[in-house]
Amino acid sequence: MKYIVDRIEGEFAVCEKEDRTTVDIRLSELPSGVQAGDVIIVEDGIPRIDRQLTKERKAQIKKLADELFE
Numbered sequence: 001m002k003y004i005v006d007r008i009e010g011e012f013a014v015c016e017k018e019d020r021t022t023v024d025i026r027l028s029e030l031p032s033g034v035q036a037g038d039v040i041i042v043e044d045g046i047p048r049i050d051r052q053l054t055k056e057r058k059a060q061i062k063k064l065a066d067e068l069f070e
Helices: 051-068
Strands: 002-009 012-017 022-026 039-043 046-049
Touching (some): 002 022
Antiparallel strands (some): 002 039
């Protein structure tokens, strides 16, 4: 399962699932240091931040924003 952290609200991370629905996940259940924009992969019930996918996603968003505001 893959989630994208949309935002942090108090003790929860509001995450978008692959089907574009959202779910609130307690920060205590996620890796330390998780932040908005991070891609979280859950394998065998263990969540981890996928740094490479997060980096690629942020680069894509930046490119789209740059093209939009040229």
